[in-house]
Amino acid sequence: YNVAQPTITAYLPEKSIASGVSVVIAPGGGFFALSINSEGVEVAKWLNAKGIAAFVLKYRLIHSATDDPAKEFAEAMGNPVKYKEAADAVVPMAIADGLQAMKYVREHATEFGIDPKKIGFMGFSAGGSVTMGVTLNYNKESRPDFSAPVYAFISEEMSKIKIPDDAPPLFICAASDDQLKLGPHSSNLYNSWIAAGKTAELHMYVKGGHGYG
Numbered sequence: 001y002n003v004a005q006p007t008i009t010a011y012l013p014e015k016s017i018a019s020g021v022s023v024v025i026a027p028g029g030g031f032f033a034l035s036i037n038s039e040g041v042e043v044a045k046w047l048n049a050k051g052i053a054a055f056v057l058k059y060r061l062i063h064s065a066t067d068d069p070a071k072e073f074a075e076a077m078g079n080p081v082k083y084k085e086a087a088d089a090v091v092p093m094a095i096a097d098g099l100q101a102m103k104y105v106r107e108h109a110t111e112f113g114i115d116p117k118k119i120g121f122m123g124f125s126a127g128g129s130v131t132m133g134v135t136l137n138y139n140k141e142s143r144p145d146f147s148a149p150v151y152a153f154i155s156e157e158m159s160k161i162k163i164p165d166d167a168p169p170l171f172i173c174a175a176s177d178d179q180l181k182l183g184p185h186s187s188n189l190y191n192s193w194i195a196a197g198k199t200a201e202l203h204m205y206v207k208g209g210h211g212y213g
Contacts (some may be wrong), residue, residue, distance in 0.1 A: 001033040001069040002036065002060045008104065009124035010112060011044035011054045020115035023148075024101045028125025031062050031087050031094065032073040038213035039124040039139040053114050055105055059097035059130055062086045090176030091155075095133030098123075102134060102142040120146040120168075125182075125211060128152020132189070135168060136161045144168050151178055151210055154185040163192065169199035182210065 008024070027039035034040065036056070044054035064072055076083040102121060109116035121144040123131035128149035135147040136158065148171040170193055174186035183204065193200040 001029075001061060001064045003058045004187045005036065006060055006100070007058045008055045008101050009058075011041070011048055011056065012112065013048040013051045015113070017051040017117075018053070018113060019051040020113075021051070021120070022055065022105060022112070022114040023122050024055045024057055024098070024105060024144075026057050026059060026098060026121070026130040028123065028124030028127045028128030028151075029069075030059045030073040031090055031126045031202045032064060032076070033061065033069040034058060034127075035124065035211065035213070039127065040051075043122075044211065053112060055101065057098060057101045057127075057128075057130075059094040060080075060090055061094070062090050063075060063161065064178075071089050090131070091098075091129065092199055094126075094130050095137060098130045098134040099138060099142040102138070106141060120148065122144060122148035122150065122171075124213070125153060125180075129154065129158070132158055133156050135170070136164065137163060138164070146171065148173070149186070149189065151175065151182055151212075152185060152188055152189070153180075153182055159188065159192070163196040163198060167193070167196065167198045169201075171201050171203075173203045173205075175205040175210070175212070178210045180210050 027034040040056040047054045127185045131149045151174040172186045190202040
């Protein structure tokens with residue numbers, strides 16, 4: 001929590017199984033914290049076992065006044081107006097961090113032993129917001145070759161952004177019993193991508209809740 005200086009940490013697969021594919025991972029945490037293990041490091045190692053390189057992103061967050069950001073997040077959720085004000089201030093910075101991560105990984109593809117044309121972006125919950133911010137606001141250097149928003153939060157403002165003509169394919173995943181009621185965010189995203197004539201794959205589990213990593 002209290003990330004003010006964004007970073008990425010590389011997790012590279014064994015060279016003998018490396019496929020050249022890579023993914024930038026944005027953990028969730030309501031923009032108050034980062035679930036860095038279950039939605040970051042563990043995901044990276046799972047991808048590594050499949051020959052995929054991973055880069056765990058620590059993006060900028062809402063300032064926490066205490067050492068209990070989870071409690072602060074819960075309290076903020078009880079005051080939607082105040083929370084939206086805090087989130088609106090930091091989300092553009094988090095998305096900028098995601099775009100910069102994409103650009104950095106692509107620029108250093110040779111160094112990391114990856115294919116610059118096979119770099120994806122995935123994120124969980126708030127990290128899913130970052131994922132879609134990247135997927136809707138890229139340039140040539142920061143365009144993800146594929147994106148995977150997992151139980152993502154998609155703001156009303158973000159849902160109104162025009163889908164790019166060269167929008168990447170999406171892998172969308174969530175659960176119908178998401179306790180934050182974010183399931184429709186994923187199904188609506190799928191519908192909009194398909195309506196725009198783009199490629200998308202949707203997995204909606206009956207059970208799973210939110211934050212299952």
